[in-house]
Amino acid sequence: xxxxxxxxxxxxxxxxxxxxxxxxxxxxxxxxxxxxxxxxxxxxxxxxxxxxxxxxxxxxxxxxxxxxxxxxxxxxxxxxxxxxxxxxxxxxxxxxxxxxxxxxxxxxxxxxxxxxxxxxxxxxxxxxxxxxxxxxxxxxxxxxxxxxxxxxxxxxxxxxxxxxxxxxxxxxxx
Amino acid sequence: xxxxxxxxxxxxxxxxxxxxxxxxxxxxxxxxxxxxxxxxxxxxxxxxxxxxxxxxxxxxxxxxxxxxxxxxxxxxxxxxxxxxxxxxxxxxxxxxxxxxxxxxxxxxxxxxxxxxxxxxxxxxxxxxxxxxxxxxxxxxxxxxxxxxxxxxxxxxxxxxxxxxxxxxxxxxxxxxxxxxxxxxxxxxxxxxxxxxxxxxxxxxxxxxxxxxxxxxxxxxxxxxxxxxxxxxxxxxxxxxxxxxxxxxxxxxxxxxxxxxxxxxxxxxxxxxxxxxxxxxxxxxxxxxxxxxxxxxxxxxxxxxxxxxxxxxxxxxxxxxxxxxxxxxxxxxxxxxxxxxxxxxxxxxxxxxxxxxxxxxxxxxxxxxxxxxxxxxxxxxxxxxxxxxxxxxxxxxxx
Numbered sequence: 001x002x003x004x005x006x007x008x009x010x011x012x013x014x015x016x017x018x019x020x021x022x023x024x025x026x027x028x029x030x031x032x033x034x035x036x037x038x039x040x041x042x043x044x045x046x047x048x049x050x051x052x053x054x055x056x057x058x059x060x061x062x063x064x065x066x067x068x069x070x071x072x073x074x075x076x077x078x079x080x081x082x083x084x085x086x087x088x089x090x091x092x093x094x095x096x097x098x099x100x101x102x103x104x105x106x107x108x109x110x111x112x113x114x115x116x117x118x119x120x121x122x123x124x125x126x127x128x129x130x131x132x133x134x135x136x137x138x139x140x141x142x143x144x145x146x147x148x149x150x151x152x153x154x155x156x157x158x159x160x161x162x163x164x165x166x167x168x169x170x171x172x173x174x
Numbered sequence: 175x176x177x178x179x180x181x182x183x184x185x186x187x188x189x190x191x192x193x194x195x196x197x198x199x200x201x202x203x204x205x206x207x208x209x210x211x212x213x214x215x216x217x218x219x220x221x222x223x224x225x226x227x228x229x230x231x232x233x234x235x236x237x238x239x240x241x242x243x244x245x246x247x248x249x250x251x252x253x254x255x256x257x258x259x260x261x262x263x264x265x266x267x268x269x270x271x272x273x274x275x276x277x278x279x280x281x282x283x284x285x286x287x288x289x290x291x292x293x294x295x296x297x298x299x300x301x302x303x304x305x306x307x308x309x310x311x312x313x314x315x316x317x318x319x320x321x322x323x324x325x326x327x328x329x330x331x332x333x334x335x336x337x338x339x340x341x342x343x344x345x346x347x348x349x350x351x352x353x354x355x356x357x358x359x360x361x362x363x364x365x366x367x368x369x370x371x372x373x374x375x376x377x378x379x380x381x382x383x384x385x386x387x388x389x390x391x392x393x394x395x396x397x398x399x400x401x402x403x404x405x406x407x408x409x410x411x412x413x414x415x416x417x418x419x420x421x422x423x424x425x426x427x428x429x430x431x432x433x434x435x436x437x438x439x440x441x442x443x444x445x446x447x448x449x450x451x452x453x454x455x456x457x458x459x460x461x462x463x464x465x466x467x468x469x470x471x472x473x474x475x476x477x478x479x480x481x482x483x484x485x486x487x488x489x490x491x492x493x494x495x496x497x498x499x500x501x502x503x504x505x506x507x508x509x510x511x512x513x514x515x516x517x518x519x520x521x522x523x524x525x526x527x528x529x530x531x532x533x534x535x536x537x538x539x540x541x542x543x544x545x546x547x548x549x550x551x552x553x554x555x556x557x558x559x560x561x562x563x564x565x566x567x568x569x570x571x572x
Binding site for chain 2: 030031033035059060061062063065066067068069077079081085088090092111112113114115116117120124137138139140141148149151155
């Protein structure tokens with residue numbers, strides 16, 4: 001059963017379409033939450049539009065996260081949750097990324113708060129963000145192998161000793 | 175582990191390693207500080223020491239099993255974590271929770287907010303040299319934990335809020351216990367204020383320290399008391415009400431100074447507002463009524479029915495062996511935790527286990543602003559600034 005788009009969904013989609021006819025690939029409404037699917041190459045411009053447009057004013061980036069649809073393709077689904085404090089509205093921007101080319105423009109130039117959120121996605125999913133000022137691992141050690149939140153990464157890790165990268169492996173060999 | 179490019183160069187400045195084992199970080203946080211004399215030139219937080227992969231573990235559990243993991247993220251706000259997770263799953267399922275359960279939830283999370291603010295106040299004060307406040311705060315926190323023990327049988331990792339309602343009916347004698355607390359607490363909050371609000375040392379250590387403008391705070395995605403101290407009245411309980419918060423009468427304290435002292439005043443004022451909400455919830459909670467939604471196959475049946483009805487027994491077996499399967503879709507729910515906007519994102523693929531669970535921890539995101547708060551300040555203010563953000567490392571690293 002498909003839900004009909006809410007008022008706010010129409011406002012956001014309308015605004016983005018009037019700026020660029022290709023900006024909205026799909027509008028999804030699920031349980032009262034609006035998702036706007038944006039083509040990958042337009043993400044940063046669309047985000048800037050959401051923040052700057054006087055009718056939208058999404059000034060707070062609440063959250064950014066990724067879903068791995070492995071073995072489906074396109075594999076990665078990036079979700080940005082935006083909040084407009086003055087308008088009291090929420091919306092979700094979504095971008096699909098292919099498994100063999102998980103690269104997207106960083107949103108740090110639009111919302112500086114995206115910095116650690118994108119680092120976390122880079123760390124745990126291995127998605128690279130173009131134009132990110134400081135793209136390093138954040139939660140795991142720098143020498144960690146793989147990206148644990150990918151669906152093809154086993155819950156218990158790859159080996160029976162903890163995967164701690166170079167740091168511990170050297171000392172554990174006789 | 176982390177290599178840092180220094181801002182000024184090696185000739186004038188030195189790099190000081192603070193943490194990961196440092197009493198004022200309230201957990202395991204490491205900060206690399208580049209100092210020019212006593213002034214902080216650059217600060218680089220280094221996290222992950224408490225990373226336990228909770229989000230990954232959630233993917234390997236059924237929806238109900240994952241509740242116990244949420245307790246262990248923000249260990250000063252376990253009921254709030256339970257709440258946001260359960261609200262997300264309920265929204266995914268389209269479940270309606272009975273009003274009585276909603277009011278009890280509100281009462282419990284507001285008690286939790288007070289207890290969390292008490293830990294914050296006590297530890298923040300002890301960091302800045304005021305020893306006795308800590309002892310007072312923990313005295314009252316103990317009373318709150320006793321109430322939790324009464325309700326849930328557990329003091330901290332309660333897992334009291336469950337999908338579709340609550341784990342247990344309120345116990346006999348709960349009204350007396352909460353009533354006693356409500357009578358006692360306002361004068362105790364006054365006590366903390368007499369110790370600190372006009373204390374010259376306290377003012378000297380906190381006033382004008384750790385300033386951030388409202389624009390910067392929003393741009394850095396800060397929420398909670400830190401944002402409200404900058405003059406932005408953004409509170410999820412008011413803006414996006416959940417669990418019947420729209421029926422409660424309370425105000426959202428804001429200030430404009432945006433320094434450590436203003437954040438202290440905001441949190442004290444919030445404790446008083448929480449007491450108002452608890453009082454209203456206390457009056458709204460009826461003595462009789464359901465505490466769980468009516469949803470066979472999702473909510474475990476009553477014990478009595480299991481012994482008399484075949485369907486109830488089958489559902490019970492299926493819930494605990496296989497779980498339940500919500501419709502495919504994505505949900506993002508936010509609540510106001512003591513630290514700010516706590517969010518839970520769940521993606522379902524229609525199987526009994528979530529495809530992805532993600533928590534938007536307010537500590538994690540607020541901590542991002544730490545360099546902004548301390549760069550250009552004195553090294554002694556670093557402690558005040560870490561304390562004022564009110565981070566819980568369990569939530570930062572998850």
